[in-house]
Amino acid sequence: MxxxxxxxxxxxxxxxxxxxxxxxxxxxxxxxxxxxxxxxxxxxxxxxxxxxxxxxxxxxxxxxxxxxxxxxxxxxxxxxxxxxxxxxxxxxxxxxxxxxxxxxxxxxxxxxxxxxxxxxxxxxxxxxxxxxxxxxxxxxxxxxxxRDGGWRGERVFRIARRVAESELITSFYLEPVDQGPLLAFAPGQYLTLLLSIDGQPLRRNYSLSDAPGKPWYRISVKREANGRVSNWLHDHATVGTELRVLPPCGDFVLAPTADTQRPLLLVTGGVGITPAISMLEAAAPTGRPIRFIHAARHGGLHAFRHRVDELAAAHANVEVLYIYDQPRPGDTPHATGVVTTDLLADHLPADRDVDLYFLGPKPFMQSVYGSGLALGVAPDRLRYEFFGPLEDLKAAA
Ligand SMILES: Cc1cc2nc3c(=O)[nH]c(=O)nc-3n(C[C@H](O)[C@H](O)[C@H](O)COP(=O)(O)OP(=O)(O)OC[C@H]3O[C@@H](n4cnc5c(N)ncnc54)[C@H](O)[C@@H]3O)c2cc1C
Ligand code: HEM
Known part of the structure; x- marks a missing residue:
């Protein structure tokens, strides 16, 4: 060349x-x-x-x-x-x-x-x-x-519903103002909001957190300390607010597998749960063995517990583990502390033939990545997204 x-x-x-x-x-x-x-x-x-x-x-x-x-x-x-x-x-x-x-x-x-x-x-x-x-x-x-329901460039959506998922995370249900069909997305993908806040143009990515195939897109946004867009959404975006949206994209999606029964391990921390919940919604009905491990600081910051429990109750192939590192009195996690190599080992099949998807704060990701490798999961079966530019996990591993 x-x-x-x-x-x-x-x-x-x-x-x-x-x-x-x-x-x-x-x-x-x-x-x-x-x-x-x-x-x-x-x-x-x-x-x-x-x-x-x-x-x-x-x-x-x-x-x-x-x-x-x-x-x-x-x-x-x-x-x-x-x-x-x-x-x-x-x-x-x-x-x-x-x-x-x-x-x-x-x-x-x-x-x-x-x-x-x-x-x-x-x-x-x-x-x-x-x-x-x-x-x-x-x-x-x-x-x-x-594609059906697809578009190029901006499309205007209206917030149809807001739901508080935890003390810091709120979901926004977005429906197209043109009432047309919606482009199907793959669980794990994200869309981009185009905003202008105090005259400053801003673009932000948000993972789609609901099951695909609904007549809305749902995003679930954590209020970040001093964050421009997340605070604007929490404080000013109400039912009826219109938002300009670019189509879903992203390659952090469930890998197509010939072995439809290969175990799936979803390991998330904090707001990293958003794409994983969409993956869980899609994968639970397939019968594939799924372990859903979620780490939160405490019950007040644990989003989607109710829905994950519902999915686990409805699908015998889904097992969940919630772990809190700073539980409050009255909290009911399955474990306290952080996700360690030993904890992960308990949830991996003996032959390590597993798809391990993880997302959370950087130190959490470095730790899960290192544990996955140490436990013998093949590097190409360790799949992760960053809520920002790609960072190096290998140095720490
Ligand atoms: C693929 C992808 C998917 C994502 N999915 C989700 C999701 O599902 N849910 C979710 O909540 N988020 C998600 N995010 C993160 C989201 O895109 C935003 O980054 C997040 O909401 C913070 O944006 P913000 O405008 O509120 O904060 P920002 O204004 O970008 O600020 C973030 C932090 O940086 C600090 N900061 C900002 N500017 C400066 C500066 N000039 N100097 C020093 N510090 C500064 C702020 O004080 C704040 O602490 C995703 C990101 C990606 C890339
Ligand atoms: C050959 C040219 C280019 C290369 C090699 C390149 C490479 C990259 C890489 C490596 C990233 C980080 C991806 C990630 O891990 O998230 C990135 C992100 C990005 N690129 Fe490019 N890029 C190129 C051209 C452009 C152009 C022309 C634009 C348009 C202005 C652009 C805009 C962006 C933006 C907006 C991001 C995300 C930044 C953020 O998260 O703040 N890039 N690009």
């Missing part, structure tokens, strides 16, 4: 990307937001401030450079980026903006080391990746528009 010269020029930048990759991507975002404020609304400021987005992009750029001569080895990382971009509505016209700012950032951070030849090679490599992403994202947009 690339000439040998381009490949060696890109490969020569790998050591410097290892050292300076994050400095480059941090500088890239500064340049882009200064020169193209029109794209700022796509990005989450908190992910900028924490550095997670700059790290995720630096990781992707480094992986691309390191595998430039064998790109098939990193193809597995692309669906997540494609789905994230499509969820947020990234368009072809945004790519030249990112490309120009990225090349300028490489030039400015690397200084004399970034020769004209290196910049030209990176320009070529960027364009090839951009073309691939643009085509794949267009495919997602076209598929979402062509």
């Amino acid at each position: 690339f000439s040998t010269q381009t490949i060696s020029l890109i490969q020569a930048t790998v050591p410097v990307l290892q050292l300076q990759g994050e400095a480059i991507t941090q500088h890239f975002y500064r340049l882009m937001f200064e020169h193209h404020p029109e794209v700022k609304g796509f990005f989450n400021e908190a992910h900028q401030a924490s550095g997670t987005q700059a790290r995720a992009l630096a990781g992707a750029v480094l992986a691309y450079a390191a595998h430039i001569d064998r790109l098939d080895e990193i193809a597995g990382a692309l669906p997540r980026i494609i789905q994230k971009h499509a969820a947020l509505g990234v368009l072809p016209e945004h790519y030249p903006i990112v490309g120009r700012c990225l090349l300028q950032a490489i030039k400015e951070v690397l200084g004399d080391a970034a020769t004209d030849e290196i910049i030209a090679a990176w320009g070529e490599a960027y364009q090839a990746l951009a073309d691939l992403l643009i085509a794949a994202e267009e495919q997602v947009y076209a598929d979402n528009a062509a």
Whole structure:
């Protein structure tokens, strides 16, 4: 795909990307937001401030450079980026903006080391990746528009119902104002809300928390301390409020399996329960053995207990375990403390032939990931989502 010269020029930048990759991507975002404020609304400021987005992009750029001569080895990382971009509505016209700012950032951070030849090679490599992403994202947009109940771009929904699920999590039931059918989603997928709060455009992803096939989409939102959108939803979004919504996307979905009876282990912490409850709704009637482990601080913050108990009562294949680390008097968890390797071991089949899906705060995810590996679950059976840019779980494991 690339000439040998381009490949060696890109490969020569790998050591410097290892050292300076994050400095480059941090500088890239500064340049882009200064020169193209029109794209700022796509990005989450908190992910900028924490550095997670700059790290995720630096990781992707480094992986691309390191595998430039064998790109098939990193193809597995692309669906997540494609789905994230499509969820947020990234368009072809945004790519030249990112490309120009990225090349300028490489030039400015690397200084004399970034020769004209290196910049030209990176320009070529960027364009090839951009073309691939643009085509794949267009495919997602076209598929979402062509399917029954589908659409492209924004669609206006009205809040039909609000339900408090815990002291911090509230569900919003969204129905399309046009009263048309709804695009089917796969449990685990999320949609994107487009908001303007005090004149600031904001986009946020929210997992679909109800079973598929209902005449509404349900999202369940945790009130985050000082969070712009979550607090606005909790405080100002009432029945009748209209919201602009992009179609469901995401690749954190139940893997199709030839073995329909392979055990499924859903392990979540806090608001990480939202996609798992949708998965549970869909998988419970299949008869597949399911363990649903949920960690909460205490009963007041434990969402969806009633519904999960109902599903377990209705389906003998579903077993649940609730664990609280700071139980309040009167709480009735099955266990206290945190999800440990020993606890997980008790819920895994002896042959470890299991699909383990997990989601929660980062330390929780690092711990579950490490336990899963230590207990012999195959890495490709450990499936997870981040409620933000992808972070590294392996370092901790
Ligand atoms: C795929 C996916 C699915 C998701 N599903 C759900 C879901 O089902 N339910 C759910 O509740 N959430 C979900 N989220 C998270 C959601 O998208 C939002 O990130 C979350 O609601 C917080 O948004 P916010 O606007 O309220 O907070 P933000 O305004 O983004 O702030 C978040 C935190 O960062 C801090 N912060 C913000 N800006 C800065 C700054 N400039 N400097 C320093 N600190 C800052 C804030 O004080 C706050 O503590 C999901 C995210 C993803 C990516
Ligand atoms: C070749 C070019 C690009 C690459 C390699 C790339 C790579 C990435 C990666 C690795 C992530 C993190 C995914 C995750 O783990 O969640 C991401 C997220 C994102 N990308 Fe891109 N991207 C590219 C182009 C673009 C363009 C053109 C835009 C449009 C402005 C864009 C907007 C975004 C946004 C808004 C996010 C989510 C940010 C957040 O969570 O705050 N990207 N991209």
